[in-house]
Amino acid sequence: MRWSNLFVPTLREAPAEAEVASHRLLLRAGFIRQLHSGHYSLLPLGLRVHDKVADIVREEMDAIGGQELLLPAMHPAWVWEQSGRWASMGEEMFRLTDRKGAEVALGMTHEEVIAHLAREIHSYRELPQIWYQVQWKFRDEPRPKSGLLRVREFAMKDSYSLDIDDAGLDRAFDLHQGAYTRIFERMGLPAIAVEASSGAMGGSASVEFMVPSDAGEDDIVRCASCGYAANVERAVAVVAPVDDPPGGTLERFATPGIRTIAALAAAEAEAPPQRQIKTMVYVLDGQVTxxxxxxxxxxxEQKLLDRTGAAQARPAGADECVAALGASPGSLGAVGVTDLPVLADGALEGRSNLTTGANVDDFHYRRVDIERDIRVGEWLDLRQVRHGEPCTACGRPLELLRCIETGHIFKLGRRYAEAFEATVMDAEGAARVLTMGSYGIGIGRAMAAVAETYHDERGLCWPVSVAPYDVAVVPLAGRDAAVGEVAERLYDELCGLGTEVILDDRDARPGVKFSDIELVGIPYRVTVGPRGLANDEVELTERASGQTANVPVAEAAAAVRTARDEALAAL
RNA sequence: CGGGCUGUGGCGCAGCUUGGUUAGCGCGUUGGUCUGGGGGACCAAAGGUCCCGGGUUCAAAUCCCGGCAGCCCGACCA
Incomplete structure (x- = not known):
């Protein structure tokens, strides 16, 4: 490809709305343009990267026996009604009405469609199956952000395993975990597989693939010494015991104007935060708790949902608190509460001589013994793990890492197959409901994660496996015709060697060409100039390291090819 | 959904507080001359519903009301 024919609208300055590196650079380098909040056009370079990511995913899916198919992006309401999610999905699903008045939705995922298709399988002999697609998903995200990282329409590779029993599902799950590990390795992404909450999908196992990045939206906990890794939604850590001095009888005392844990700790020597009880009022599926x-x-909150099985949780409003407990947030407590469910985090178990709100504005209780004074309905793990707390497995400090979630695999079980009556005959002639797994990778998000991971002050630095082109040949022609001829020859030679190459044939100054190519992030640059040509040499520069070597013209193409292949093999 | 910020040529911004030339600057774009190894110089030019609608006023980019859009934080989110 000749640069002069390529549509690469590079920008010298990043548009003001772009904050995170991948967003800024993908815009500046002419990979993407926004049409609407959460909806991006992939320009030629952007599409090439996107395609390369998708192709890596396809190769690894094929390698575990996956079969690619393509399902409709638009679904009739009835498939979602059949699974019960037409009602439960809420506003995140784009819904519309066709000319006949029928309700339809844009697919945000495809479990229903797969389960419906799976009815065509009748015998255990046809199992197992792994079906996958790379399809556009539509989600009416409340807040699209950060360029390609969080959007409302995006390509996702989603695969689904169909098995007759749990052992089969386990096998399919493990195959996917292996495939995902290879996929992210090949893209150069240091993805960490973490235990995760399966959230609204339910299921017995859930693993997320997380790429550390400040631009991410999820926190994980990792133990560098034993390898424990989990999403904070699920993570556990050792809680150092607190020494409670001997207490005594419960006593109410005035705390005028004190509304926060910190303010109470400042006012009361006997009430440091770890000796207070924080009382939060939540509405769980309509029940004040x-x-x-x-x-x-x-x-x-995710732990709260997972542990209670509630579908929805939200903090109660101040008025709801007053209605339920007679006081406003800041003076709330559970002492004497018998008419509302009380859930307590395990870190409070056995504690005494604590301070908490008295359910009268501007009053607290001291010397609270939690077993004696509070009727705890259930003890649950509800707290969020903090950086540096000891690992439960090995005792070493845990680290908290901000991450981009690039993949998620989980076991669905029989929920969808049951809803669609997807059953097969087993070897004994009995009907068995299929069990399913569901496995996703966001293609555009993975691409953005690579951009987040590989860039510098000059621009993007794509790993060769996903780079839009392998090499750029840059003639510094001026009026020197020989330079142009050598560049053309190298271009042909490189194409012939199977490398993907851009010839920067623009009549532009060297600085312009170099800057653009560095911004775009082409892994290798071959510079052809009169200076080098005097010695029958060109320069070979590696984008990531900036290292430049002089190479005889006759060997240049092969040198690029070798460098690329070695870099590819190293991934 | 709550809080904050922003909408002015393709991009980045100024002008708005205190209404009043022909709405300006840098970059980019087009033509030309020179230049030719890190965004070069000079000359000439094109390009604007000042987000939209209403109002106040002799007069609105500027003030008022209403809307829309975008960004950030939070909430939310397979």
Whole structure:
């Protein structure tokens, strides 16, 4: 490809709305353009990277026996009604009505469609199956952001395993875990497989693939010494015991104007945060519920959902607190509460001589013994793990890492197959409901994660496996015709060797060409100039390291090919 | 959904507080001359519903009301 024919609208300055590196650079380098919040056009270079990512995914899916298919992006409402998700999905699903008045939706995932298709399997002899597609998903995200990282329409590779029993599902799950590990390795992404919550999907196992990045939206916990890794939604850590001095009888005392844990700790020597009870009022599926944590701990809402099985949780409003407990946030507590469910985090178990709100504005209780004074309905793990807390497996400090979720695999079980009556005959002639797994990778998000991982102050630095082109040949022609001829010859030679090459044939100054090529992030640059040609040499520069070597013209193409192949093999 | 910020040529911005020349600057774009190994110089030119609608006023990019869009934080989110 000649640069002069290529549509690469590079920008010298990043548009003001772009904040994170991948967003800024993909815009500046002419890979993407926004049409609308959360909807991006992939320009020629962007599409090439996107395709390369998708092709790596396809190769590894094929390698574990996956079969590619393509399902509709638009679904009739009835398939979602059949699984019960038409009602439960809420506003995240784009819904519309066709000319006949029929309700339809844009698919945000395809479990239903797969389960419906799976009815065509009748015998255990036809199992197992792994079906996958690279299809556009539509999700009406409340807040699209960060370029390609969080959008409302995006390509996802989603695969689904169909098995007759749990052992088969386990096998399919393990195959996917292996495939995902190879996929991210090949893209150069240092993805960490972590235990995760399966969230609204349910299921017995759930692993997320997380790429560390400040641009991410998820936190994981990792133990560098034993390898334990989990999403904070699920992570556990050792809680160092707190020494409670001997207490005594419960006592109410005035705390005028004190509304926060910190303010109470400042006012009361006997009430440091770890000796307070934090009382949070939540509405779980419509039921007002008290959630108790140690004062210095914070609640993980996902844990609350997972542990209680509630579909929805939201903090109660101030008015709801007053209605339920008679006081406003800041003076709330669970002492004496008998008419509301009380959930408490395990870190509070056995504690005494604590301080908490008295359910009267501007009053707290001291010397609370949690077993004696509070009727705890259930003890649950609800707290969010903090950086540096000891690992439960090996005792070493855990690290908290911000990450981009690039893949998620989980076992669905029989929920969807049951809803669609996807059953097969087993060897004994009995009907058995299929069990399914569901496995996703966001293609565009993975691409953005690579951009987040590989860039510098000059621009993008794509790993060769996903780079839009392998090499750029840059003639510094001026009026020197020989330079142009050598560049053309090298271009042909490189194409012939199977490398993907751009010839920068623009009549532009060297600085312009170099800057653009570095911004775009082509892994190798061959510079052809009169200076080098005087010695029958060209320069070979590696984008990532900036290292340049002089190479005889006759050997240049082969040198590029070798360098590329070696880099590819190293991934 | 709550909080904050922003909408002015393709991109980055100024002008708005205190209404009043022909709406300006840098970059980019087009033509030309020179230049030719890191965004070069000079000359000439094109390019604008100042987000939209209404209002106030002799007069609105500027003030007022309403809307829309975008970004950030939070909430939410396989």
């Amino acid at each position: 008290l959630v108790l944590l140690r004062g210095d701990h914070s609640l993980s």
